[in-house]
Amino acid sequence: MxxxxxxxxxxxxxxxxxxxxxxxxxxxxxxxxxxxxxxxxxxxxxxxxxxxxxxxxxxxxxxxxxxxxxxxxxxxxxxTVINNQTIKNSRGAGRKAFDSSDVIKRIYELYIQGNSLKEIANTLNGSEIKTKRGGTWSKSSVRFILLNYKNVENEFIDEDTYNITVKLLNDRKKK
Structure with a gap:
């Protein structure tokens, strides 16, 4: 269904x-x-x-x-609880949700402005912003944030921003 x-x-x-x-x-x-x-x-x-x-x-x-x-x-x-609480799935497993709306908005803004995934990761690491597990940012962790539709559902970003980002990711991947 x-x-x-x-x-x-x-x-x-x-x-x-x-x-x-x-x-x-x-x-x-x-x-x-x-x-x-x-x-x-x-x-x-x-x-x-x-x-x-x-x-x-x-x-x-x-x-x-x-x-x-x-x-x-x-x-x-x-x-399903946000604000760094455990999110349970149907099997009872869970993980911490990355809930810093300011960081998430910044990632989307940087990407839409033309920064690469690596440049965004370097910017976040340079600002000493940690991932949800307290680690450093990589291209894949930035990409995960950009492609996570839960950011729209949690109203961190609007759906138009998400759609533009996904289109940009797909267009840049083809090059």
Whole structure:
């Protein structure tokens, strides 16, 4: 199953609420028909009734899917903690999260300005900034930060900056 972000779940919930409002409108139209208001042909009534049932089934199925995804997300949310806390995966293993948003933003800025991975590592080491394990920076550790989508999810950087960086990394790799 595809992974979904909270923003995607919230969007899906809004879509589900929209479907629910449509269902209420259909219900209102059907009630009017039953009461003899806005009388239409039997075939149109049957078609409206079929559409109403279809929307109701679709909304019910969507609600079940959303509830299952929400339960899964809530279970993950409790075990994923930032601010240098242990992040647990499904097997219970964990690692320290690098959470210095200032350093992460600086790495992205330096790379977008045209600095190479090695130059960024040298800059960070020259500033005596340590990695999450307290070591020195290398090209691969800088690259790991640049390609880590969790920086977007944790709102250290915006998605546009991330996409620009990934495109630059791919373009520079081809040269």
């Amino acid at each position: 595809a992974r979904k972000t909270i923003k995607r779940l919230e969007t899906d919930l809004k879509n589900m609420e929209f479907l629910y409002k449509q269902e209420l409108e259909e219900n209102k139209r059907l009630r009017n028909l039953l009461e003899g208001k806005n009388v239409i042909a039997q075939s149109e009534y049957d078609l409206l009734l079929k559409d109403y049932e279809h929307m109701k089934d679709m909304r019910d199925n969507y609600k079940i899917l959303y509830d299952n995804l929400r339960i899964r997300y809530d279970g993950l949310k409790d075990s």
